[in-house]
Amino acid sequence: MTPAIRSGLVTGTLLLFFILIGIYTTFEALTLSGVWLTIQGATASEIAAQLPTATNPQFSRVFTVFAALIAGMLAARRAQTFAAQISSAVIANAIAGAMVAIALIFASALYANKLDVSFVFEKVKAETVAALLFEQPALLGGALWIVVFAAFGALGAALLRGWRALAVAQSLAASTQRSGLTANRVQTILLALAALFLVIAPQFIGVYWNQVLGSIGLFVLLGLGLNIVIGFAGLLDLGYVGFYAIGAYTIAVLTSPAYPFQWGFWLALPVAMVAAAIAGTLLGIPVLRLRGDYLAIVTLGFGEIIRIIYKFNPLTGGPQGILNVAPPTFTIPFVNYTVAFNSSTPFWYLIFFTCIVVAFIALRLNNSRLGRSWTAMREDEDAAEAMGVDTTRIKLLAFGSGAFFAGLGGAIYASRQQHIFPDDFTLLVSINALALIIIGGLGSIPGVIIGSIVLIGLPEVLRPIADYRLLAYAALLVVMMLVRPAGLIPAARQRREFRERDPELEVLESS
Amino acid sequence: MATILSAKGVTKRFGGLTAVDSVDFEIEEGSIVSLIGPNGAGKTTFFNCITGYYTPEEGLIQFQGKPTVGMKMHQITSLGIARTFQNIRLFGNMTALENVMVGQHPRMKAGVIGAITHNKATREEEARVTTHGRELLRFVGLRGKENNLAKNLSYGEQRRLEIARALGTEPKLLLLDEPTAGMNPQESLAMVDFIRKVRQEMNVTILLIEHHMRVVMTISERVTVLDFGVKIAEGSPQQVQQNPRVREAYLGSSEMHI
Ligand SMILES: Nc1ncnc2c1ncn2[C@@H]1O[C@H](COP(=O)(O)OP(=O)(O)OP(=O)(O)O)[C@@H](O)[C@H]1O
Ligand SMILES: [Mg+2]
Numbered sequence: 099m100t101p102a103i104r105s106g107l108v109t110g111t112l113l114l115f116f117i118l119i120g121i122y123t124t125f126e127a128l129t130l131s132g133v134w135l136t137i138q139g140a141t142a143s144e145i146a147a148q149l150p151t152a153t154n155p156q157f158s159r160v161f162t163v164f165a166a167l168i169a170g171m172l173a174a175r176r177a178q179t180f181a182a183q184i185s186s187a188v189i190a191n192a193i194a195g196a197m198v199a200i201a202l203i204f205a206s207a208l209y210a211n212k213l214d215v216s217f218v219f220e221k222v223k224a225e226t227v228a229a230l231l232f233e234q235p236a237l238l239g240g241a242l243w244i245v246v247f248a249a250f251g252a253l254g255a256a257l258l259r260g261w262r263a264l265a266v267a268q269s270l271a272a273s274t275q276r277s278g279l280t281a282n283r284v285q286t287i288l289l290a291l292a293a294l295f296l297v298i299a300p301q302f303i304g305v306y307w308n309q310v311l312g313s314i315g316l317f318v319l320l321g322l323g324l325n326i327v328i329g330f331a332g333l334l335d336l337g338y339v340g341f342y343a344i345g346a347y348t349i350a351v352l353t354s355p356a357y358p359f360q361w362g363f364w365l366a367l368p369v370a371m372v373a374a375a376i377a378g379t380l381l382g383i384p385v386l387r388l389r390g391d392y393l394a395i396v397t398l399g400f401g402e403i404i405r406i407i408y409k410f411n412p413l414t415g416g417p418q419g420i421l422n423v424a425p426p427t428f429t430i431p432f433v434n435y436t437v438a439f440n441s442s443t444p445f446w447y448l449i450f451f452t453c454i455v456v457a458f459i460a461l462r463l464n465n466s467r468l469g470r471s472w473t474a475m476r477e478d479e480d481a482a483e484a485m486g487v488d489t490t491r492i493k494l495l496a497f498g499s500g501a502f503f504a505g506l507g508g509a510i511y512a513s514r515q516q517h518i519f520p521d522d523f524t525l526l527v528s529i530n531a532l533a534l535i536i537i538g539g540l541g542s543i544p545g546v547i548i549g550s551i552v553l554i555g556l557p558e559v560l561r562p563i564a565d566y567r568l569l570a571y572a573a574l575l576v577v578m579m580l581v582r583p584a585g586l587i588p589a590a591r592q593r594r595e596f597r598e599r600d601p602e603l604e605v606l607e608s609s
Numbered sequence: 610m611a612t613i614l615s616a617k618g619v620t621k622r623f624g625g626l627t628a629v630d631s632v633d634f635e636i637e638e639g640s641i642v643s644l645i646g647p648n649g650a651g652k653t654t655f656f657n658c659i660t661g662y663y664t665p666e667e668g669l670i671q672f673q674g675k676p677t678v679g680m681k682m683h684q685i686t687s688l689g690i691a692r693t694f695q696n697i698r699l700f701g702n703m704t705a706l707e708n709v710m711v712g713q714h715p716r717m718k719a720g721v722i723g724a725i726t727h728n729k730a731t732r733e734e735e736a737r738v739t740t741h742g743r744e745l746l747r748f749v750g751l752r753g754k755e756n757n758l759a760k761n762l763s764y765g766e767q768r769r770l771e772i773a774r775a776l777g778t779e780p781k782l783l784l785l786d787e788p789t790a791g792m793n794p795q796e797s798l799a800m801v802d803f804i805r806k807v808r809q810e811m812n813v814t815i816l817l818i819e820h821h822m823r824v825v826m827t828i829s830e831r832v833t834v835l836d837f838g839v840k841i842a843e844g845s846p847q848q849v850q851q852n853p854r855v856r857e858a859y860l861g862s863s864e865m866h867i
Contacts, residue, residue, distance in 0.1 A: 466724030474711040477700035486686035486715030
């Protein structure tokens with residue numbers, strides 16, 4: 099069985115799976131105006147009131163096209179020559195298309211004979227089948243599937259080819275000093291524009307998107323801290339959310355009127371960060387000797403223990419958590435203007451500023467003696483120790499500084515939400531933070547930012563298909579690992595590692 | 610000549626196996642000494658006791674008069690003992706230059722604050738270490754390979770990079786675990802010349818584990834022989850070569866091409 103055929107069978111099976119679980123049925127209910135209303139922040143019931151309930155094939159067709167493009171890319175991935183890439187994409191997608199076509203023709207034949215397929219397969223309604231067959235007679239619709247899917251597969255293969263050529267051109271350009279400089283300048287300008295946008299946009303995009311931006315920013319913060327532990331030092335820490343919780347609870351206890359302290363935000367913030375850092379360092383001590391998977395399992399346990407302690411401790415409000423966490427107060431000096439932290443916009447600015455500072459610190463740490471010894475430890479712990487690196491110390495430093503930034507994120511989170519519950523701090527938060535740094539590129543700071551946008555922002559954009567968020571999430575992870583194993587924006591080091599292993603790039607570069 | 614390293618009654622056991630059995634041993638400052646013995650004789654284990662990777666159950670080890678047993682590996686490295694590994698253990702995904710710079714770690718000061726503020730002292734230190742790292746690479750013959758990933762270097766280059774990395778720690782005593790393993794006779798002899806050059810120009814004392822007898826006989830000023838963890842002979846290369854116990858230990862073993 100050739101790889102192309104195998105690839106086609108896999109794609110076909112996946113597509114059938116998608117049809118069976120009703121992705122297409124959902125997409126039919128989706129309309130452009132509905133999405134637009136969602137983006138503007140309307141609730142589900144408002145949208146339902148405003149829109150007629152009509153089905154609409156646009157989105158399902160877009161989905162089909164995307165599926166075909168990606169399947170084509172995946173099928174073409176291993177082939178060497180352009181012709182081979184195109185042909186394997188076409189073969190694979192024709193097979194996948196044929197599988198779907200056969201199933202659809204079969205289903206429509208059953209419906210034609212008055213047999214209700216949806217009695218067994220709930221989501222395969224007569225209208226769905228008809229829409230999937232492009233409202234054509236069954237045989238013609240099936241043929242269309244094969245042709246359309248194969249054609250877009252070929253396009254996907256061509257896109258992949260173009261993308262790779264571009265990547266090679268970029269790396270070649272970057273390797274010559276002069277164009278390297280211009281590339282840098284372009285990068286700086288883009289960064290400045292992005293920063294400007296992020297400063298101005300919150301004034302216009304409304305409450306909902308401010309909230310989303312803030313959530314992305316908080317995950318950037320979490321990711322930056324976790325990236326120090328996992329990306330730089332190579333310590334697989336899954337209990338990271340525990341330190342986020344400690345930061346949040348510390349600031350809550352210190353500022354909420356439910357407790358006798360009632361400090362201000364700015365006084366409590368450093369205490370929260372230091373408390374998280376101390377907890378991070380202390381929890382680092384027992385796991386010093388553990389490596390890899392064992393470390394992951396034990397730290398995972400620690401994270402859960404912290405959450406459970408908060409959950410069952412009446413002093414921290416038990417499962418009800420803590421209410422009325424104080425917002426920051428901030429008066430701009432000289433003009434005596436007091437910023438009211440009463441909406442998500444000022445919080446966004448706080449988060450944005452914090453992210454910049456933390457990213458800067460992480461960058462500096464990585465490009466230093468400490469960062470070098472972290473990398474060395476990640477590569478070979480014994481050899482690093484033999485070179486005079488105190489691995490105990492730098493491990494604790496990694497745990498401690500990661501937790502320090504997690505505490506910062508947690509404190510801002512608590513203050514922004516104004517209330518916290520123990521179940522805000524489940525394992526899923528750690529997993530999300532881990533997923534975003536892997537998707538972005540382990541050890542890469544721009545990767546953390548892109549990873550957060552993709553993993554935290556995209557699901558918000560995709561809220562209309564909220565039911566499939568996790569599915570999309572999983573699919574994205576799998577596709578990512580296949581297409582860009584080093585992440586979206588790999589760290590320079592990783593880029594080198596993977597480039598040198600990619601035979602295709604070498605072929606292209608030498609030609 | 611002063612003694613740079615002395616070991617008395619060093620014993621290391623793994624369960625029932627005594628890998629190093631009350632070994633007494635001394636090295637004079639500035640000399641080149643070989644440690645030989647059949648496979649599994651406990652040579653690498655003895656190295657690991659000196660560098661602190663293992664803590665011997667019994668015995669005393671003194672480096673420049675200072676007892677080192679119980680110290681951590683990185684502390685012993687800072688005192689001035691550096692090593693290479695029998696099975697090369699470079700930081701494969703770091704460049705050659707970065708590898709040597711990690712070696713210079715114990716001779717640097719910058720901490721967290723220095724890293725974040727990137728102050729003058731830190732910048733100067735980084736510049737100094739980078740320059741010195743390049744010099745070391747040139748010294749071991751890896752000029753022009755500074756930015757190659759360690760794992761992409763050839764076998765011989767990797768061995769040399771390991772030595773450069775060890776030299777980065779500015780050792781007084783350099784332990785080389787089978788530096789000519791896997792090399793043909795010509796390469797081995799080139800390595801002999803290179804080791805002599807290292808001693809001369811870097812002012813270090815060298816202790817090496819070696820299997821190639823030609824190398825041992827040409828390079829060593831003294832030779833110590835281990836067999837089943839026990840020191841069975843010691844002396845000049847000629848003395849050791851004529852020692853009947855040594856001949857017996859190597860009997861049937863193809864390794865002693867005398
Ligand atoms: N960590 C360990 N646990 C258990 N046994 C060990 C360990 N390390 C070494 N040994 C055993 O101790 C003995 C000495 O091993 P060592 O590696 O020191 O020998 P060597 O003289 O370096 O041999 P070679 O010439 O093969 O490198 C061997 O029998 C080995 O199996
Ligand atoms: Mg050995």
